[in-house]
Structure formats: C-alpha cells, structure tokens
Amino acid sequence: MEKRFRDYLRHLEKLDFDVISEEEIWEEREGLELKLTEIHQEMMRILIPMMTFLICACIFLAVAFVNFFVGSFIGAAVMALACAYLGLQYKNLAKVVKQLCIYIDKLTVR
Numbered sequence: 001m002e003k004r005f006r007d008y009l010r011h012l013e014k015l016d017f018d019v020i021s022e023e024e025i026w027e028e029r030e031g032l033e034l035k036l037t038e039i040h041q042e043m044m045r046i047l048i049p050m051m052t053f054l055i056c057a058c059i060f061l062a063v064a065f066v067n068f069f070v071g072s073f074i075g076a077a078v079m080a081l082a083c084a085y086l087g088l089q090y091k092n093l094a095k096v097v098k099q100l101c102i103y104i105d106k107l108t109v110r
Contacts, residue, residue, distance in 0.1 A: 025107055032104055036097065043093050050086035053079045 057079035064072030 029107055032100055036100055039093055039097055043090060046086050046090045050083050053083040
C-alpha cells in the first residue's frame with residue numbers, strides 16, 4: 001500500500017501546476033479525494049485495533065497491580081508494544097495525508 005502512495009506522490013510531484021488545464025485539475029482533485037478516502041479508511045482500520053490493544057494493556061496493568069502477577073505485567077507489555085507498532089503505522093499514514101493535503105492546496109489555489 002505504501003508503494004502505491006509513493007508512486008502517486010511522485011506522479012503529483014511531476015505535475016506542472018502552471019500549465020495544467022481545468023479538466024486535468026478536476027481529474028487530479030477526484031483522484032486525490034479517492035486516495036484520501038482510502039487512506040482515511042485504512043487509518044480507521046488501524047485506529048480501532050490500536051485502541052483495543054491500549055484498553056487491554058490498561059486492564060492487564062490494573063490486574064497486575066491488584067494481584068502482582070508477573071504474567072499480567074508481561075501481557076500489558078505485549079499489548080503496549082502492539083499498540084505502539086500500530087501507532088507508528090498510523091503516524092506514517094498521517095504523514096501521507098499531510099503530503100496529499102499540500103497538493104490539494106496547490107490545486108485549489110490555482
């Protein structure tokens with residue numbers, strides 16, 4: 001998925017915004033809207049499990065503090081690591097969204 005977005009960003013970088021026609025601007029806007037929708041859906045698919053892992057980590061940590069069981073600390077650590085991994089993926093997609101928003105601004109300013 002990242003490769004497709006990198007290719008699309010390269011395509012947008014190659015565009016000459018001064019010479020592009022009005023029809024091409026509309027086509028590029030529609031393409032950008034589709035890509036943004038796809039990225040937002042992927043971000044939601046990442047956000048839901050990330051919050052689930054965060055809640056599970058909190059539950060494991062609460063149980064660990066109540067019963068002081070080492071297995072619960074390990075479970076909390078595993079859940080926190082999974083949450084951190086998903087958070088990094090979410091952060092990378094947010095960076096792509098920011099880059100696409102820059103191109104949206106370039107197309108709308110014209």
